[in-house]
Every structure is written in C-alpha cells, then in structure tokens.
Amino acid sequence: MKSVTRSLRILEAVARHQPVTLGELTKLFGLPKSTVQRTLVTLNEAGWLRANRRDTTRWEIGARVLAVRPAALQGSSLFAAAREPMIRLRDTVNETIHLSVPDALQCMVVVDRVDCDHAVRTFHAIGDTSPLHATAAGHAILAHLPNPEVEEFATGTFEGYGEETITDPEELRTELQRVRDRGYAVNHNQYLQGVCAIAAPVLDGEGTPLAAVAVSLPGSRFEPGRLPELGRLVAETAAEITARHLA
Amino acid sequence: MKSVTRSLRILEAVARHQPVTLGELTKLFGLPKSTVQRTLVTLNEAGWLRANRRDTTRWEIGARVLAVRPAALQGSSLFAAAREPMIRLRDTVNETIHLSVPDALQCMVVVDRVDCDHAVRTFHAIGDTSPLHATAAGHAILAHLPNPEVEEFATGTFEGYGEETITDPEELRTELQRVRDRGYAVNHNQYLQGVCAIAAPVLDGEGTPLAAVAVSLPGSRFEPGRLPELGRLVAETAAEITARHLA
DNA sequence: AACCTCCATGCCGTATTGTGGAACGCCGTG
DNA sequence: CACGGCGTTCCACAATACGGCATGGAGGTT
Known part of the structure; x- marks a missing residue:
C-alpha cells in the first residue's frame, strides 16, 4: 500500500x-x-x-x-520500572545510561536515556538502533536467550564495523558464555569507534530477556580497572529493574 | 486518504x-x-x-x-527536564505525579508518570487523554494562555462528568482567574469521581504553557488543610522544570 | 484417526481512490 | 508594482487498493 x-x-x-x-x-x-x-x-x-x-x-x-507504545515496553511498565534505578545508576557512576529493547532480534532500539554531566559524552537518541552482534546491549540479550534462538541468530552473517567487531559465530558463542559467567557484557570499539559500553539484561518472570541496561562512555574515560565495579553496578541495576517490573 | x-x-x-x-x-x-x-x-x-x-x-x-516519540514531547528536552523534579516532588509528597501536554487544545495527554507507593493510588497510563475543561492540568494550561485563545476555547460546549464539572464558560473564566491568582489549579471530582489533582504549568521562554505537572491522589486521602502546601510544592516543581527546560 | 472449524494467506477483476500537473491566491521583497 | 516563493485547491486519468472467494494449515472435537 x-x-x-x-x-x-x-x-x-x-x-x-x-x-x-x-x-x-x-x-x-x-x-x-x-x-x-x-x-x-x-x-x-x-x-x-x-x-x-x-x-x-x-x-x-x-x-x-x-x-502507541511498543509491546517491547510491556505497556510502559518496563519503562516505568527502569526509570528510577537508571537515574540512581547515573548518579553513582556519572555516565550516560541507556535502556534498549531488541526489535525482533533484528536490532536493538534505544528506549530511554539518562545523561551524565560530563562535557564529553556518548550520544544515542531515543529510537536509535544498533546491531545485536556488535553491542554490549545486544550481547546481554543474546546471552540469555534459549539456545535454539541464538543458533538461529548465529546463522546470519555479521557485518564488521572495525577490528574489534565479532563477525565469527563461534567467537560470538564463546563471548556470550563469558557474558553469562560475568553477569554483564562489555563492548569496546566493536560498533562505534571510541565508544565503550557495559550492559546487563532485564528479564521477565520466565527468564527471557526483555531489555538491556547499559552504561555508555567515551573510550577516553574508560579505565579497565573500574570494569569489575561498573559491571557489578550495571548488573545490580538490571536485577533491580527486573524485580520492580515483576512486582 | x-x-x-x-x-x-x-x-x-x-x-x-x-x-x-x-x-x-x-x-x-x-x-x-x-x-x-x-x-x-x-x-x-x-x-x-x-x-x-x-x-x-x-x-x-x-x-x-x-x-517518533521524542518529537511528541517537544524534542524530548521537556521530558528530560521534567523527570528529576517530578521524582523529587513524588518523594516529598508521596503521591503520583503526572506530566501532561495539551493536544491542539483538544485534550490533555499524559506524557510521563512517577508513582507513589500507597496501596491505593490513582492510575492514568502514559498516553491517556482527558478533557481540558474538567481537569487540573487542563486548567493550568488554559489559565496561562493568551486571552483570545481562551475565548475561542470557551465557545465550545463542555461535557459534564458529574456535579462538580464546570460546564459554564463564565464559571470557567472565573476559575481560571483563581488559578492565576493562586499559581496552581485544583480539581476535585470534576472529571473522574474520587480523584483529586493539583496542577501547575510549565512555560516556555515567552510564557506560553507547554505542559502541566500534577499531583494526583484519591479523594479519600485528600486533606483540605494540606492544599496550600501541596499547591506551593507543585508550583515550585513546575517552575523548576520551566527553568531547567530553558537552560 | 477422520472430521470439522477457525484462521491466515494468496488471487484477481473491478471501480474506487489516490495521483500529480496546473492554476489560484496570499505574502513579503526587490 | 511586479515578481517569486509558498500553501492550497481542482480535476481528469489510471494506477491502486478493495473485497469476495478459494486455498492450505493448525487445533480441537467426536
């Protein structure tokens, strides 16, 4: 039409x-x-x-x-549940926080954002999309999907965006295992150069991933030593959103 | 088409x-x-x-x-500016806070919400609409509109939703004057029975109203004695959002 | 198992519907 | 005052969407 x-x-x-x-x-x-x-x-x-x-x-x-709200937001209850934990996380780490949802396993869509107050920050507008295979948020989702779905996803080809991009299905699988072990996903220059992100999934009652929370910061400000702490905070925030959403 | x-x-x-x-x-x-x-x-x-x-x-x-969504929120800057003051207001009064925008002077649309934690609360989903002439948010907008626009609005007929609804244009005009004098609008049973709301407008740089912040609570919890204090808090929050939005 | 119902999907002749060029009217400008 | 830019309206044409019908599964019932 x-x-x-x-x-x-x-x-x-x-x-x-x-x-x-x-x-x-x-x-x-x-x-x-x-x-x-x-x-x-x-x-x-x-x-x-x-x-x-x-x-x-x-x-x-x-x-x-x-x-007209996307079903992925669960009628905005997910949105509402995420808001305050996201703000608290931003206050703790003073970096920009994103909430993203997968769109039919095609791409991740930014749903909400809380800004930090650094002069230099990463910028992704609400509604922006990014590939699942090359972002922390995407990995957080994929890592918690039932295996058959991941396998189906892994049959596709993965576009490369730079040296760091994971384009090999096998490599992706091991990375997803690492994400499960740690409880959070990390992306450094896989998709956008100079951008670093740490993400963890929000789950529904049955353990399927609904969305991902991510801290996003310029690579220039990323200190590897802070990673475990940042990862823990992101995972805790995601868990809190999950809990609020179920309540 | x-x-x-x-x-x-x-x-x-x-x-x-x-x-x-x-x-x-x-x-x-x-x-x-x-x-x-x-x-x-x-x-x-x-x-x-x-x-x-x-x-x-x-x-x-x-x-x-x-x-498309952020565009509906005045480029989303209003939305971002409102969020944190709304949460602070909720924390102070522990009642549900709404942000609403007028849709072409046809109706008010709920744009954002911060919930209180009472077991009994009012509920309006994001995207819900309500009539301008029968809600506190609507009055807050109308009260700060240039006179010709209000007059044009007042030529329409006002549907009644109960005994308290203002259906007479003249009565609406005096109510709007009262809103201007006090700095906030009050609605008790005008639209939805058992719901009470106190609202104040968010303005742009030229003084035209963009949105309204409202505290919304069950009539059963409303103590008339608290009204001046609640009104003051709502007006202050609206003023703060206005200031942030301009910055 | 065979039957049956409900539902999504694909097809195709028809006329309804949208198309886009052209003309109009309104401002602000040189 | 004439011109150029812009939004708006009109209209004949034909492309486009309509909707009845037929097909093919998936689930449920006897």
Missing part, C-alpha cells in the same frame, strides 16, 4: 525535522506538493500531526503517538 | 489490544479480512508492527515508533 508507506515515512520525517514546512518535505522526498499536502492533512485529521501553534504553516508531531 | 486513515486506526487498535490476531481486528472494525491483512503487512514492512515472538499470528507494535 503505497500511500500508507509514504505516510509513515513522512510522519518519521516530520518527527526528525519538526517543525517543518510543506516545501521542505517536498524537497526532501522529491514528491509533488499536492501529494505531500494531502498526506499531511490526512495525518493531521487523524491526530498524528498538528500545525505549530506559532507558525501554522509548520508541522509537528501530535501527542497521539504517545498512546 | 482512506487507506491511510484506516491504517492509523488499525495501528491504534493494535496498540490497545496487542498482541492481537487478524480475526480479532476484523471483528473490531467489521472490515474484510484481506483488507486488514494487507494493512497489517504494510505496517509491518514499514517497521511499525511486528509479529509476536511466541505466537506469530499475533501482532504487536514494533519499536520503530519510538523514533
């Missing part, structure tokens, strides 16, 4: 560029004005878009989209 | 009923199976929907929508 696909792409474009004008969108997509215009009006009528209050020729996202 | 409108309604239905089957959706809308099916497949390809991992005949919301 062409018009539907296009509408959603326009919706996403509005989200990224808001508040945005019709003209800017037509340039962005190279579509006729009338087509984009009709789409915007339709999205507006549905409540997903609205005109900016100051400049009514500019469009922005309506609050309606908040009612 | 019929198909777009329908797709969005289906998307919302999936969000409300997820994980949901094709059959359930067709019954819900009274549409032919193939129509709904095609829509689901399209939404899935766009990444907004996905099949449930356990039961692949059930559909749920995909994580893609999160990319």
Whole structure:
C-alpha cells in the first residue's frame, strides 16, 4: 500500500525535522506538493500531526503517538520500572545510561536515556538502533536467550564495523558464555569507534530477556580497572529493574 | 486518504489490544479480512508492527515508533527536564505525579508518570487523554494562555462528568482567574469521581504553557488543610522544570 | 484417526481512490 | 508594482487498493 508507506515515512520525517514546512518535505522526498499536502492533512485529521501553534504553516508531531507504545515496553511498565534505578545508576557512576529493547532480534532500539554531566559524552537518541552482534546491549540479550534462538541468530552473517567487531559465530558463542559467567557484557570499539559500553539484561518472570541496561562512555574515560565495579553496578541495576517490573 | 486513515486506526487498535490476531481486528472494525491483512503487512514492512515472538499470528507494535516519540514531547528536552523534579516532588509528597501536554487544545495527554507507593493510588497510563475543561492540568494550561485563545476555547460546549464539572464558560473564566491568582489549579471530582489533582504549568521562554505537572491522589486521602502546601510544592516543581527546560 | 472449524494467506477483476500537473491566491521583497 | 516563493485547491486519468472467494494449515472435537 503505497500511500500508507509514504505516510509513515513522512510522519518519521516530520518527527526528525519538526517543525517543518510543506516545501521542505517536498524537497526532501522529491514528491509533488499536492501529494505531500494531502498526506499531511490526512495525518493531521487523524491526530498524528498538528500545525505549530506559532507558525501554522509548520508541522509537528501530535501527542497521539504517545498512546502507541511498543509491546517491547510491556505497556510502559518496563519503562516505568527502569526509570528510577537508571537515574540512581547515573548518579553513582556519572555516565550516560541507556535502556534498549531488541526489535525482533533484528536490532536493538534505544528506549530511554539518562545523561551524565560530563562535557564529553556518548550520544544515542531515543529510537536509535544498533546491531545485536556488535553491542554490549545486544550481547546481554543474546546471552540469555534459549539456545535454539541464538543458533538461529548465529546463522546470519555479521557485518564488521572495525577490528574489534565479532563477525565469527563461534567467537560470538564463546563471548556470550563469558557474558553469562560475568553477569554483564562489555563492548569496546566493536560498533562505534571510541565508544565503550557495559550492559546487563532485564528479564521477565520466565527468564527471557526483555531489555538491556547499559552504561555508555567515551573510550577516553574508560579505565579497565573500574570494569569489575561498573559491571557489578550495571548488573545490580538490571536485577533491580527486573524485580520492580515483576512486582 | 482512506487507506491511510484506516491504517492509523488499525495501528491504534493494535496498540490497545496487542498482541492481537487478524480475526480479532476484523471483528473490531467489521472490515474484510484481506483488507486488514494487507494493512497489517504494510505496517509491518514499514517497521511499525511486528509479529509476536511466541505466537506469530499475533501482532504487536514494533519499536520503530519510538523514533517518533521524542518529537511528541517537544524534542524530548521537556521530558528530560521534567523527570528529576517530578521524582523529587513524588518523594516529598508521596503521591503520583503526572506530566501532561495539551493536544491542539483538544485534550490533555499524559506524557510521563512517577508513582507513589500507597496501596491505593490513582492510575492514568502514559498516553491517556482527558478533557481540558474538567481537569487540573487542563486548567493550568488554559489559565496561562493568551486571552483570545481562551475565548475561542470557551465557545465550545463542555461535557459534564458529574456535579462538580464546570460546564459554564463564565464559571470557567472565573476559575481560571483563581488559578492565576493562586499559581496552581485544583480539581476535585470534576472529571473522574474520587480523584483529586493539583496542577501547575510549565512555560516556555515567552510564557506560553507547554505542559502541566500534577499531583494526583484519591479523594479519600485528600486533606483540605494540606492544599496550600501541596499547591506551593507543585508550583515550585513546575517552575523548576520551566527553568531547567530553558537552560 | 477422520472430521470439522477457525484462521491466515494468496488471487484477481473491478471501480474506487489516490495521483500529480496546473492554476489560484496570499505574502513579503526587490 | 511586479515578481517569486509558498500553501492550497481542482480535476481528469489510471494506477491502486478493495473485497469476495478459494486455498492450505493448525487445533480441537467426536
């Protein structure tokens, strides 16, 4: 359904560029004005878009989209359960904390973020995605998945992003075992150069992983000696979120 | 654009009923199976929907929508600015705190929530909507809007939800003046019976209201004597969020 | 086991629906 | 005052989505 696909792409474009004008969108997509215009009006009528209050020729996202929450958030209860432990972790380590969920084992999606106050920090926006095989959050999820699912995942090919990226299925399996042993996953330059992350999984009542909490910091600030302590703190935070979520 | 409108309604239905089957959706809308099916497949390809991992005949919301979510929160900076003051307010009063934004002066949408730990609490999920004229959050917004906009709003008719609901425009105007004088809005049984709320607005640099912070508690726990103190705390929290948001 | 029901999926002729070029009207500018 | 940029509206065309029907499994019942 062409018009539907296009509408959603326009919706996403509005989200990224808001508040945005019709003209800017037509340039962005190279579509006729009338087509984009009709789409915007339709999205507006549905409540997903609205005109900016100051400049009514500019469009922005309506609050309606908040009612549509991914199942991965367990209807926002996961979100709510994670918030305070994440803030506490940030206060303890003063580094940026992320909460990510797997999207159909395709990629990890950043769901929530608590910033540190260093001048130099890592930045991942809410909604950003990253590959499962090359991030700490992804490893934390994979390590706690039932074996058949991991095997199915390991049949795919793994894109490399640098020297550190694990592209060999066998190597990934041993790394996942290490993650299980330690209780947390570590990523240093596997995906984004200069970024280091330590992650642990949030589980549901049956032990399947729902999400991962991660501390993310610039490699320049990472001291290997702090790793065991950071890992322990992240794992504790994840465990606390798991517990709160079940309650 | 019929198909777009329908797709969005289906998307919302999936969000409300997820994980949901094709059959359930067709019954819900009274549409032919193939129509709904095609829509689901399209939404899935766009990444907004996905099949449930356990039961692949059930559909749920995909994580893609999160990319659009922050935009609904004024570029998420408001959201980030509000979070910690809200938690502090909750810690002080031990009641549930809500952050709501107006949706095109149609309704208030709950954007964020921090729970208290009482066994009896009010409950409004993130994404829930409520009428502007019958809630404390709505009054907090309306009270700080430029007069012409309020007048335009006051031309509509106000649905009543109980004896306390303000349905008369003139009465609303005097109530809004009272809100301005006090610095906070109060709602007792205007919308939902047995629920009491105290709210204050978060403003942008030019004084237009962006959102409202509210303390929400069961009427049974509300002591009129505490009102001035609660009102002061809510107003202070809102002011702090305003300040953080500008910084 | 054989039957039956429910459900998701694929197909295809039809006409409904969305398409996009063009013309219009409104501002702000040179 | 004329021009250029922009959002909005119109309309004939045909591409597109519609929905009835048929197919193929998966589960449950007798």
